[in-house]
Amino acid sequence: MSKKIVKVWMWPLFLLMLSIVINLSSGSVYIPLEYIIKTIFSNTTIEETWHYILFDYRLPKALTAILVGGGLSVSGLLMQTLFRNPLAGPFVLGISSGASLGVALLVLGSGLLGGYATSLLSGPWALVIASASGSFLVLLAVISASSKITDAMALLIIGLMFGSLTGAVVSVLSFFSRAEALQKFVFWSFGGLGHLSWTAILILLGCVLLGLLIALVSLKSMNALLLGPKYAQSLGISLKKSTFLMVLSTSILAGSITAFAGPIAFVGLAVPHLVRQINETPDHKIMLPSSFIWGSIVMLLCDTVAQIPFSSLTLPINAITSILGAPVVIWILMRRKNLLF
Amino acid sequence: MLKATDITMGYNKGAKQPVVLAQHINLSLKPNQLTAIIGPNGSGKSTLLNTLSGQLTPLAGIIEIQNHPLQSLSNFEQSNYISLVLTKKEFSQHLSVIEFIELGRIPYTNWLGTLGPEDHQAVQNALNATNLNDLRHQKCGTLSDGQMQRVAIARALAQDTPIILLDEPTTHLDFAHKAQTLKLLKSLTQNHQKSVAYSTHDIDLALDLADQIICVNSGHLNTGTAQEIIDKGIISQIFESDLVRFDNKTRRFSISD
Numbered sequence: 219m220s221k222k223i224v225k226v227w228m229w230p231l232f233l234l235m236l237s238i239v240i241n242l243s244s245g246s247v248y249i250p251l252e253y254i255i256k257t258i259f260s261n262t263t264i265e266e267t268w269h270y271i272l273f274d275y276r277l278p279k280a281l282t283a284i285l286v287g288g289g290l291s292v293s294g295l296l297m298q299t300l301f302r303n304p305l306a307g308p309f310v311l312g313i314s315s316g317a318s319l320g321v322a323l324l325v326l327g328s329g330l331l332g333g334y335a336t337s338l339l340s341g342p343w344a345l346v347i348a349s350a351s352g353s354f355l356v357l358l359a360v361i362s363a364s365s366k367i368t369d370a371m372a373l374l375i376i377g378l379m380f381g382s383l384t385g386a387v388v389s390v391l392s393f394f395s396r397a398e399a400l401q402k403f404v405f406w407s408f409g410g411l412g413h414l415s416w417t418a419i420l421i422l423l424g425c426v427l428l429g430l431l432i433a434l435v436s437l438k439s440m441n442a443l444l445l446g447p448k449y450a451q452s453l454g455i456s457l458k459k460s461t462f463l464m465v466l467s468t469s470i471l472a473g474s475i476t477a478f479a480g481p482i483a484f485v486g487l488a489v490p491h492l493v494r495q496i497n498e499t500p501d502h503k504i505m506l507p508s509s510f511i512w513g514s515i516v517m518l519l520c521d522t523v524a525q526i527p528f529s530s531l532t533l534p535i536n537a538i539t540s541i542l543g544a545p546v547v548i549w550i551l552m553r554r555k556n557l558l559f
Numbered sequence: 560m561l562k563a564t565d566i567t568m569g570y571n572k573g574a575k576q577p578v579v580l581a582q583h584i585n586l587s588l589k590p591n592q593l594t595a596i597i598g599p600n601g602s603g604k605s606t607l608l609n610t611l612s613g614q615l616t617p618l619a620g621i622i623e624i625q626n627h628p629l630q631s632l633s634n635f636e637q638s639n640y641i642s643l644v645l646t647k648k649e650f651s652q653h654l655s656v657i658e659f660i661e662l663g664r665i666p667y668t669n670w671l672g673t674l675g676p677e678d679h680q681a682v683q684n685a686l687n688a689t690n691l692n693d694l695r696h697q698k699c700g701t702l703s704d705g706q707m708q709r710v711a712i713a714r715a716l717a718q719d720t721p722i723i724l725l726d727e728p729t730t731h732l733d734f735a736h737k738a739q740t741l742k743l744l745k746s747l748t749q750n751h752q753k754s755v756a757y758s759t760h761d762i763d764l765a766l767d768l769a770d771q772i773i774c775v776n777s778g779h780l781n782t783g784t785a786q787e788i789i790d791k792g793i794i795s796q797i798f799e800s801d802l803v804r805f806d807n808k809t810r811r812f813s814i815s816d
Contacts, residue, residue: 446649
């Protein structure tokens, strides 16, 4: 039993601490590790530029990475349980594309609307609402399709189709929009963790906490759904209510994260699957917190990799998660016996 | 225990006229009684089970469980009376046997699904009754069909309901495992006062073991003990085919020459 606690909780928490420290100490300016640990855990003053870099850039970035990685993994877990499919995830099912569409409508479309609307639609909240409602709408469409189609593969293809559909609408929008707006959108779509203000982080934190809270409330029905929808219903679980809550939670999580950090691929898909292999149980009481922790670790490490050491260049985070994530998904598919829900 | 009075069984398909599979159905499931639902393919065995379990609302008539109308019970209240055993493998293959059975306790646990001492006792009793103690930590994905059927029955036992409904529990099983599963169901009715109803294509086995036979065929339901059903000639007319023949003496089907 204690061996299990070490494997499921102690190791990941230790790795999380380690990746936070590694993440904080990596970047274009070299700050010695002992200074970082000293400043975080005590009030010793260090060089002002270092203090600035640490508290106004690296710490917010690390916090964003934790929220983004953890939140995306939890939303992937919710989707995999809801669709009973190990390949479900915010990206594959077109939810991220829906969020993109929302943001595109806001960023590219507001230019077409003129001055007053633009001022009304700017600010971090507008971005979150646009993105979350985009993902919510696509999820609802996928859900309504899934009520008619039981074949999981067909559902994934429908998700992909929604993805290309929204992609096409985004293309049309970009064709008609001004260069500045287009550039803004393209930069957003690269994904990024480093540009968030403390206010934006607080909003993101609030959204992620809300999403996690809703997921926590659905914990029991998620476990019942492990038996399949018919069994769950026979155990007194309301399918309508639990599906709605899980969709709501996913769109808040994936929507808000995509709004601030851009469409980040593969984390939501791959992490819950890896965690299931490590924990050797699908029980959501363990899977939910565990997915959050592992998602944070993966995101922190991806962000560290994205920083090219001792240079001011940072690779787009979306490229890194894809480069690392795509092989993982291929690996899952190759080991066919593990392609099980 | 469960009583269906003058129900019309069928389902609404889109905006068209409802599809009626059988009318004026009267039947009852009693404690200590094993009921087999038999009938040719497509006759409505599964629809009948779905109607009795409350998943499908009857088009007319009333179903009562211990004098409560089924329709007036919420999903949650129904879960205290009826547990299901399904054949379709829609569950997570990563679940271990014990986790699968523990999920049967969901109606009794708090919002997190934490098991108390009573719940652990119920799960242990279910493991004992189905002889699954050795397999408790195996993953469901690695079990044989026969073992998985016992796990599903154990889950229903853990749910601790007076009625257990099973959807074709003997399909995909070899003859020995069919017998084992049916013997287990019979023992549940005898030793645990359950009322068990199952649909099946293994008519001869049902005639051997079941206390009550419900035969669904071309819109009609016939209910009775095995002997009554055979004497009425219902079994020999069940298949509209010259290829199979039923022998009233040996109570077995065979292929005609």
